[in-house]
Each structure stands twice: as structure tokens, then as C-alpha cells.
Amino acid sequence: MANPIKVIISGPRGRMGKEAVKMVTSNDNFELVGVVDRINEGKKLYEVDVEFNQIDCTVYTDLKQCIEETKPDCLVELSVPQAAFEHIKTALAYKVRPVVGTTGLNKNELEELKIKADEARIGCIIAPNFAIGAVLMMKFSQMAAKYFQDVEIIEMHHNQKLDAPSGTAIKTAQMIENVRIPKKQGHPEEIEKLKGSRGADMSGMRIHSVRLPGLIAHQTVMLGGLGETLTIRHDSYNRASFMTGVKLSIETVMNLDYFVYGLENILD
Ligand SMILES: NC(=O)C1=CN([C@@H]2O[C@H](COP(=O)(O)OP(=O)(O)OC[C@H]3O[C@@H](n4cnc5c(N)ncnc54)[C@H](O)[C@@H]3O)[C@@H](O)[C@H]2O)C=CC1
Numbered sequence: 001m002a003n004p005i006k007v008i009i010s011g012p013r014g015r016m017g018k019e020a021v022k023m024v025t026s027n028d029n030f031e032l033v034g035v036v037d038r039i040n041e042g043k044k045l046y047e048v049d050v051e052f053n054q055i056d057c058t059v060y061t062d063l064k065q066c067i068e069e070t071k072p073d074c075l076v077e078l079s080v081p082q083a084a085f086e087h088i089k090t091a092l093a094y095k096v097r098p099v100v101g102t103t104g105l106n107k108n109e110l111e112e113l114k115i116k117a118d119e120a121r122i123g124c125i126i127a128p129n130f131a132i133g134a135v136l137m138m139k140f141s142q143m144a145a146k147y148f149q150d151v152e153i154i155e156m157h158h159n160q161k162l163d164a165p166s167g168t169a170i171k172t173a174q175m176i177e178n179v180r181i182p183k184k185q186g187h188p189e190e191i192e193k194l195k196g197s198r199g200a201d202m203s204g205m206r207i208h209s210v211r212l213p214g215l216i217a218h219q220t221v222m223l224g225g226l227g228e229t230l231t232i233r234h235d236s237y238n239r240a241s242f243m244t245g246v247k248l249s250i251e252t253v254m255n256l257d258y259f260v261y262g263l264e265n266i267l268d
């Protein structure tokens, strides 16, 4: 059997981080060699949270030190955008391949990371959504937008989410932008009596962000035409739904020497 891929995870105590720790440590092809967090420097994961019982892996607060001591192949980045950008740049500088789920990176940051990864010929996968169904929902929406110019994206998430609109909603709109003839939707003279009531505007499309306790991650794309509408919806009911894509990305990034934005680009 080939040597396991040595993985480090950023944001291990988070909702996604915990699920990723579980997935990586239960997979024989991977070895969790370290984690990076804001706190708990030098502790073992099992000391940090009872959920990590028996996981004998060191917590680092400095990514460079983590990389130098553990010599990982891959960084799984699941923290916050403010930290993620620096983490990805550091990983690339050490030739550690990033697999990034953290959303909220802006266009310039993504562009800079693409240039760095491509120039250094280091695989890097950034996926706003790792759920297979979500990727299909985005692709189906893109297919449909060729025929329906009027699009409203409604993303719905738990109320602890920091960024709005979601990374998935932005990626969906970008994919649609590639095929849709730009159009300002609604009545040309419409007036928002309450600011924001028509949602965010992306090339005339509208994006609405719902935040409620009880939700996990959901998105509806509504397309309207002459006397008909088409509704495409995806629901993640738990964070295990994202792990198929995280696992595939870790395996795939090891054989890449360029930047990838979106899981759809590595699915067969
Ligand atoms: N691509 C995808 O499929 C998915 C992406 N996400 C994204 O993943 C990110 C994390 O989401 P959640 O787990 O729900 O958030 P969370 O708030 O539960 O977890 C974030 C964790 O990062 C830690 N953190 C903060 N600063 C850090 C630093 N400098 N270094 C290391 N860790 C640090 C926090 O202490 C926290 O434990 C968000 O950006 C979210 O939008 C979430 C679900 C799916």
C-alpha cells in the first residue's frame, strides 16, 4: 500500500473542522499529522474536546511551525477568511497543497492565490461547496440559465454563518454569468420601499440570504420564463454531506500542479 497522505487541518474545533478530523482519522489513506488553531498551542487534540478522544495529534497556533515539524503533504483549510488567505499562501510557499473550504475570500485574493499556485506548479483546490448535490445544483442552474435570463438565488444557512452571501451563492451566480445574457431583472422603475428587499445584485440577478437557527446549508435557484418557472434546490442536512468532496479533493490535489476553483472541475 502507498504511504498515507499526510494532512494538517486548520480550524479543527469548528463545525466543519470536527467533521474533517473525523473523516481524515478514519481513512487509512490519510494521516492527520497536526492541526492549526487560534488557541491550545502544544496541547493534544484529545485534551481539547471529548469528541476528539484518543486522537493523539498536536495543536499548533503557528502554521509555519506546524509545517516545519510535521512535514505535511496537504493543508485542509476550514477556518475564517481573515486567516485562510495567509494560511494558503504559507502552505504554497512550503509546497504543501491546500484544499480550501473556507468561504469569504474576495476576487483579488482568489486571483492572487491562482497566480501563486500556477506559477509554483503546486496543486490547490478551493471549493465553495464540497457537497456533490450542491455542485450538481450549480451545474443544473447554469444549464437552465442558458434558456431563462431571469434568476433569483435564495441561499439559506444556520445563523452562526459569518459571510453573506454564501460562497455557494456567489459561485452559482458566477457560473450563470458565464452563459446568461446580462439583464436587469424586475420592473425597470421598481422602488425598494425597504432597503435590501430585492436582495444583492450580480449582473442583474438577485441573491437573497436567509439566516435561521435550525438550518444547515440550503439553496434554491428560481428561474422564470414566459408562463413558467423552474426551481432547483439543494439541501445539506449535516456536515458529513461535505466530506465526500473533501476526501476527493485531498486525493486529487496530490496529482495537480495548478489552481482549481470549484469541485465541478475535478468531478468526472
Ligand atoms: N466548502 C464547503 O463545502 C463548506 C465551507 N464552509 C466554510 O468553512 C468555514 C468554517 O465553517 P464552520 O466550521 O461552520 O465555522 P466555525 O466557526 O464552526 O469554525 C471555524 C473555526 O476556525 C477557528 N479559527 C479562527 N481563527 C483561526 C485561525 N487563525 N487559525 C485556525 N483556526 C482558526 C475558530 O476558532 C473555529 O473553531 C466557513 O468559511 C464556512 O463558510 C462550511 C461548510 C461547508
Ligand SMILES: O=C(O)C1=N[C@H](C(=O)O)C[C@H](O)C1
Residues within 6 Å of the ligand: 103, 128, 129, 130, 157, 161, 162, 165, 166, 167, 168, 169, 216, 217, 218
Ligand atoms: O458556512 C456554511 O455552513 C457553509 N458555507 C459554504 C458557503 O458559504 O457556501 C458552503 C455551505 O453552503 C455551508
